[in-house]
Amino acid sequence: MALIKANNMKIGIYTVIMFFTQLALAQQQAKPKLVVGIVVDQMRAEYLYRFQDNYGANGFKRLMREGFNVKNMHYNYVPTATGPGHASIYTGTTPANHGIVANDWYDKTAKRNMYCAQDEGVFLTDGTSNAKKEISRYSRSPKNLLASTITDELKLFTNGRSKVIGISLKDRGAIFPAGHLANHAFWYHEQTGKFITSSYYSEKLPYWLMEFNKRQLADSLLNLTWNLLKPSEMYQNSGADDASMEKVFKGRTDATLPYNLKRLHKANGNFAMMPYVPFGNSLLTALAKAAMDGEKLGQRREIDFMAISYSSTDYIGHSYGIRSKELEDTYLRMDEEIANLLSFFDSRLGKGNYLVFLTADHAASDHPDFLKTSNLPGDYFGVESIKEQLNKELSKLFGEENYVAYMDKTQIYLNGVKTPKKEVLKASMNFLSKMEGIKELYVPEFHSNRNWDMDTVFRKSYHSDNSGDILLHFKSGWMPKRMAGTTHGAFYNNDKHVPCLWFGWNVPKGETVRAKSIDQIAPTLSMLLNIPFPSHASNKPIGELFR
Incomplete structure (x- = not known):
């Protein structure tokens, strides 16, 4: 028995x-019920570790503990910037194919500057009946994105049944991830504190967003005080709070916490101040929750997709720099936003029923003044100064003309002049190669560059219609002159090494230190979801996620 x-x-x-x-x-x-793509604007990979002692258990740490960490993720082109970054993540390719070569470039046909998401064939709308249907250079759409996105492919695969939504404080951070076929893309309007869209998607806002805007959360958040989230003695991974090279708000004489936003925001652009404080990220999390419920995402038979791009991290990095108390505090608060989101998805969809990836559109460098005081290499270059000097040199050689149409920190566009273009290019190369601070030049017409590794990078960066005649790369630590904070754009680890975390449905626990490039995210999603690759995407998914 x-x-x-x-x-x-x-x-x-x-x-x-x-x-x-x-x-x-x-x-x-x-299938996962929902895919959530999270981009944390300007996040360096090292922030996962430098600030981790102060992170809670359920934000970044949960993603690393329960998910998969691609520790060696890099951008593989220049410039490392917001528009190209979001485009590359979601198309699985680089500016050479998707055409978003910078946040702004020079339109050679129209002979004027072009913003990456500019579309004068549509108009902005906040959904109200009295909204002006003004078509202007401030109108927005994905028109300039010349490749399909992973979100486009999902819509095509399900014959339009999947819902795709992109949200951000920045228009380009919402539009490029959402793609060409999205149901919605919403971004923050600095004049009103509301979230708006473009007639490319719809002339009306959905009811749930109208109700969300009526809550006037931006107004409430701008009446708060931004103080340290934790006791000051816990902030051991940033510099002194009274450091130089930091943004000083109007109405203040220094850049030290706390900031009484109720007293400051009227003098600092009113609603336009929202992105410059960490509560801008809180506003976006609230919108994500409202979108989830309002659109019933993840509650139908098909896979839905929400693309979320947090922007305040970028504004604060630009304003205060990567060693500031303000930035450290912003990431402690960002950690809470991630925990908040994951908890919300758990409650709505159930653990393991949604797929998350988190990355950044670029990283950031230290301010040259900080580098100099730390005995590290770094300095400034002046875009206008280089443009003037080059124009002067070419005029001396070939006769007085306006040779340089436009220049930014990575590209030079030449005007058409009487002198043969090849002669102008050769003279420009000779002059620029001797200029202090410039490390490499790439002239596509000659297909030449002495550094073969960098040559590959330039080729991934160059688009024949949108890129300049000369591509520049400055020495490490060099950036355009600025009084505060930091910037990005170069091809060094400072600017191109970003986090890449995977979490949730079908994601194994673990990590890899093998080198990966940003164009591998979209094909990885294609393989996980069994849908087609975007039109120009890399065919190399992150293989470790499938073992």
């Missing part, structure tokens, strides 16, 4: 084990 009972117990245990094994396999084979 005892033997029979023992055997029955073994059979019972075996049956339970088999049941849960089959259940786990069924869950693995099922």
